[in-house]
Amino acid sequence: xxxxxxxxxxxxxxxxxxxxxxxxxxxxxxxxxxxxxxxxxxxxxxxxxxxxxxxxxxxxxxxxxxxxxxxxxxxxxxxxxxxxxxxxxxxxxxxxxxxxxxxxxxxxxxxxxxxxxxxxxxxxxxxxxxxxxxxxxxxxxxxxxxxxxxxxxxxxxxxxxxxxxxxxxxxxxxxxxxxxxxxxxxxxxxxxxxx
Amino acid sequence: xxxxxxxxxxxxxxxxxxxxxxxxxxxxxxxxxxxxxxxxxxxxxxxxxxxxxxxxxxxxxxxxxxxxxxxxxxxxxxxxxxxxxxxxxxxxxxxxxxxxxxxxxxxxxxxxxxxxxxxxxxxxxxxxxxxxxxxxxxxxxxxxxxxxxxxxxxxxxxxxxxxxxxxxxxxxxxxxxxxxxxxxxxxxxxxxxxxxxxxxxxxxxxxxxxxxxxxxxxxxxxxxxxxxxxxxxxxxxxxxxxxxxxxxxxxxxxxxxxxxxxxxxxxxxxxxxxxxxxxxxxxxxxxxxxxxxxxxxxxxxxxxxxxxxxxxxxxxxxxxxxxxxxxxxxxxxxxxxxxxxxxxxxxxxxxxxxxxxxxxxxxxxxxxxxxxxxxxxxxxxxxxxxxxxxxxxxxxxxxxxxxxxxxxxxxxxxxxxxxxxxxxxxxxxxxxxxxxxxxxxxxxxxxxxxxxxxxxxxxxxxxxxxxxxxxxxxxxxxxxxxxxxxxxxxxxxxxxxxxxxxxxxxxxxxxxxxxxxxxxxxxxxxxx
Numbered sequence: 001x002x003x004x005x006x007x008x009x010x011x012x013x014x015x016x017x018x019x020x021x022x023x024x025x026x027x028x029x030x031x032x033x034x035x036x037x038x039x040x041x042x043x044x045x046x047x048x049x050x051x052x053x054x055x056x057x058x059x060x061x062x063x064x065x066x067x068x069x070x071x072x073x074x075x076x077x078x079x080x081x082x083x084x085x086x087x088x089x090x091x092x093x094x095x096x097x098x099x100x101x102x103x104x105x106x107x108x109x110x111x112x113x114x115x116x117x118x119x120x121x122x123x124x125x126x127x128x129x130x131x132x133x134x135x136x137x138x139x140x141x142x143x144x145x146x147x148x149x150x151x152x153x154x155x156x157x158x159x160x161x162x163x164x165x166x167x168x169x170x171x172x173x174x175x176x177x178x179x180x181x182x183x184x185x186x187x188x189x190x191x192x193x194x195x
Numbered sequence: 196x197x198x199x200x201x202x203x204x205x206x207x208x209x210x211x212x213x214x215x216x217x218x219x220x221x222x223x224x225x226x227x228x229x230x231x232x233x234x235x236x237x238x239x240x241x242x243x244x245x246x247x248x249x250x251x252x253x254x255x256x257x258x259x260x261x262x263x264x265x266x267x268x269x270x271x272x273x274x275x276x277x278x279x280x281x282x283x284x285x286x287x288x289x290x291x292x293x294x295x296x297x298x299x300x301x302x303x304x305x306x307x308x309x310x311x312x313x314x315x316x317x318x319x320x321x322x323x324x325x326x327x328x329x330x331x332x333x334x335x336x337x338x339x340x341x342x343x344x345x346x347x348x349x350x351x352x353x354x355x356x357x358x359x360x361x362x363x364x365x366x367x368x369x370x371x372x373x374x375x376x377x378x379x380x381x382x383x384x385x386x387x388x389x390x391x392x393x394x395x396x397x398x399x400x401x402x403x404x405x406x407x408x409x410x411x412x413x414x415x416x417x418x419x420x421x422x423x424x425x426x427x428x429x430x431x432x433x434x435x436x437x438x439x440x441x442x443x444x445x446x447x448x449x450x451x452x453x454x455x456x457x458x459x460x461x462x463x464x465x466x467x468x469x470x471x472x473x474x475x476x477x478x479x480x481x482x483x484x485x486x487x488x489x490x491x492x493x494x495x496x497x498x499x500x501x502x503x504x505x506x507x508x509x510x511x512x513x514x515x516x517x518x519x520x521x522x523x524x525x526x527x528x529x530x531x532x533x534x535x536x537x538x539x540x541x542x543x544x545x546x547x548x549x550x551x552x553x554x555x556x557x558x559x560x561x562x563x564x565x566x567x568x569x570x571x572x573x574x575x576x577x578x579x580x581x582x583x584x585x586x587x588x589x590x591x592x593x594x595x596x597x598x599x600x601x602x603x604x605x606x607x608x609x610x611x612x613x614x615x616x617x618x619x620x621x622x623x624x625x626x627x628x629x630x631x632x633x634x635x636x637x638x639x640x641x642x643x644x645x646x647x648x649x650x651x652x653x654x655x656x657x658x659x660x661x662x663x664x665x666x667x668x669x670x671x672x673x674x675x676x677x678x679x680x681x682x683x684x685x686x687x688x689x690x691x692x693x694x695x696x697x698x699x700x701x702x703x704x705x706x707x708x709x710x711x712x713x714x715x716x717x718x719x720x721x722x723x
Contacts, residue, residue: 064496134214
């Protein structure tokens, strides 16, 4: 079986006119980029608009694409810059706080709880815990300072190294490392009761 | 934390993954994929050109220059070859006139002026275009005056002023006749004149032929009288043309000047040609000292350039971050003083050549990302509207829209320590506030300038003061070899629409589609 082509190879194939290569590449990164934007903008509508702009920029830069870095680094650098444009155009920086979080709203209705015995990992309590944990996690990520949140998201969604994060965000490796360390420490503190 | 796995906290990662389920809407996917397919289906817009395509224009220009210079040289050489041949100097001996003038004379009175001019040619060749008739007067005029033994530069010996009769003049010409065809032309042209008219005409011509002799010293009244006589005699146009051209062509002083001018022209052409060859050879061997380009930092691509009237332009889009790429081709260090919108990109001062710059090592490629804020970071360059441009916000909107890099070579011999690379920053407590004193000192003027600039060119692009970007550098010493830069490279930028409006970017022609569509419109566009 033929090994999967790398992202860079797919982009080069697209540059050569292979539209199918772009579809494969797009499928690999669509969810990750979208989630990165949603977490950064906190608005799905805005995220969709930026998401479209970013991909169209990738499409528009097809003929000039050169493998100077990993495709993900290039993609998230475009996203990073587009986000800054968005914040600048709105006259504000990324807000650093979220609205208050009410976990009572997330209690599942009693009549929707499964009645049949489920695997230990799928018990209503566990499901509830997991969903609640995910929501808490999302909220905690949202409460991070923008730069720390971005670094955390680039690790989780972009699967990037510190060097790649530094290249994508225009910072130094040490700065990226410091931001990530602070981000992880804050998230651990937020979710201490769930660990 | 260099290893990728160590960057993650497994528990946090798992918790994040459980909630990370967001996906873009299917409609958005379809839109993007359709755009991607359309991009591959459409013809390439501006594919990166290979080196030989980029070299076509300079090569064509070069070939044109070489051909032009060669043609000029050949013409000059040909002219030199022709002049001795047409001169009557090598005439061996006067030969008897082969054909007496009366053979032609009876037909002459019926001829018009134009026919008279064309007649000599008609005698030699059956079909001659009418336009050549007037051209025939020029070699004739050059032939008339010179004595038979004089070489070309001395071909202007004055004729005896006292020779009046037309027939004697004719005899003289008949003796010249075997020397060249031009003499024959001359004779036939003069011969048809009626006898009463020929005398004053010949007298006037002799007077004019002796322009640098004593005949020039006539009183104005005499000149007027002779002109009247000529008019009464009905001097043909060809005759007037001869009379005009002859003294000019045969004046020894002017001939000398002409030779001198030719010599100077030849020398100039030789020097220019040699310089051109040297430049070509130099360019082929050494190439340019350095090159600059503008890169879009979002995509990493270099912005395409347009050349117009010797200037280089790029298109900027508001909001796009850019960087200035400087590539040195020198074998030694260079100092690059970078100016953006007329502002020094390191110190924030109004740019001047003697300010701080970046040191480029031999063959180094440097990317300048923004306004220098410290040794570790810069404020990103980005295209923006004029009011938001850093130069305009600091009261200096006059040079917005231009990027310049001045290069200096380094002095070879060791010398006293040069000023620090960032001496302006060192002398200023806050680098970002460096231009502030200037702003205060010229607050009213700057405000006026800004208002004027805003009213006049609000739509122009400038360079903004963006977010901080890491860009490490350090102090170094550099002593310039000269006060003047060895090279200044300039790139102008503006929006696409403005460049099109200025005629810098040609307006793309809309070609008809091979298969016209009845409903070419798509979805509802956004309001403007």
